[in-house]
Amino acid sequence: MGEAEREGVRYVAATVNTAPPPAGRRLEAVTTGSGERICGAAFIFACGPWLSKLFPDLLGDRIFATRQEVLYFGPPAGDLRFASPAMPAWIDFGEEMYGIPDIAARGFKIALDRHGPPFDPDTGDRAAGQTFDAVRAYLARRFPALRDAPLVAAEVCQYENSCNGDFLIDHHPELENVWLVGGGSGHGFKHGPALGEYVARLVAEGGTIDERFQLATKEKVQQRTVY
Numbered sequence: 385m386g387e388a389e390r391e392g393v394r395y396v397a398a399t400v401n402t403a404p405p406p407a408g409r410r411l412e413a414v415t416t417g418s419g420e421r422i423c424g425a426a427f428i429f430a431c432g433p434w435l436s437k438l439f440p441d442l443l444g445d446r447i448f449a450t451r452q453e454v455l456y457f458g459p460p461a462g463d464l465r466f467a468s469p470a471m472p473a474w475i476d477f478g479e480e481m482y483g484i485p486d487i488a489a490r491g492f493k494i495a496l497d498r499h500g501p502p503f504d505p506d507t508g509d510r511a512a513g514q515t516f517d518a519v520r521a522y523l524a525r526r527f528p529a530l531r532d533a534p535l536v537a538a539e540v541c542q543y544e545n546s547c548n549g550d551f552l553i554d555h556h557p558e559l560e561n562v563w564l565v566g567g568g569s570g571h572g573f574k575h576g577p578a579l580g581e582y583v584a585r586l587v588a589e590g591g592t593i594d595e596r597f598q599l600a601t602k603e604k605v606q607q608r609t610v611y
Contacts, residue, residue: 396422400438410561426587430565432572433505433544439556439564446602447552447566449544451503453515456491457523457533466492466530481522491536492527494519499606503542512538543569546602551575553583553597563587564599 389395398416413423431438433449459466471485475497483494496515516535524531546552546567556562565583568575586593595601 396420409559411559424561426561426563428563428565428583428587430583432566432568433503433542435544435552435564435566437504437506442556443552443564443566443602445604446599447544447546448499448606449503449505449542451500451508451514452495452541452543452570453500453512454493454495454539454541455512455516455519455535456493456537457530458491458536459486459530459533463529466527476526479522481519492530492533494523499543499545505542508540508542510540512540541570544572545569545606547604547606548596548601550596550601551579552599552602553579553586554593554599557599567602 385395396416398418398420400414400416411427413421414427415421429435429438433447436443436447436449464470467486471492473482473484475482477497480496480498481494482497483492486492496518500514516538523533544566549569550567551565551572552567553565554563556564563583563586565579566572572579585591
């Protein structure tokens with residue numbers, strides 16, 4: 385962020401509660417929660433699970449936000465088998481489970497690799513525990529040394545998938561200077577640098593949007609599994 389600001393970017397930490405329709409086919413400004421108007425020639429809405437809440441009529445039934453628990457267990461003291469580089473990141477497609485090694489002594493990360501229930505990022509319950517029994521049973525089978533490992537941290541995140549799992553990158557169909565970028569599932573942040581360059585090039589230089597990213601390919605029935 386510091387580098388972007390040095391290049392002339394003005395960073396504002398604020399909420400935008402809605403994207404009001406303009407009188408014509410262009411959006412002239414958005415209003416923040418504090419009442420500030422931010423004007424621009426083009427607007428890119430890349431809001432993760434909040435994207436469908438900003439555009440409910442268009443995306444409310446095309447972007448599916450789901451509740452995803454992540455659990456962290458403490459390996460036995462001095463046991464480095466579950467830390468990097470001895471332990472890689474891994475995924476078990478058959479049992480729909482994935483994990484990441486203990487990094488920076490935060491704990492052995494493990495979670496179900498399947499869509500959770502529908503989730504509202506503003507009001508949803510973020511107290512983890514719904515998947516604990518299933519994850520603990522899996523640990524006992526596949527990582528016996530962690531059978532009795534203590535739970536040291538837990539968090540509730542969210543996926544926000546499109547019907548086919550591909551990103552949404554397209555113009556708003558009624559607002560010619562508005563771009564919609566979402567459908568990142570749990571991977572949007574990981575793809576951030578390349579995705580940012582791709583979107584910036586489209587906005588600044590134009591070009592054809594890859595068909596898989598177009599709004600027209602986003603149906604109202606979720607068809608894709610997590611992987």
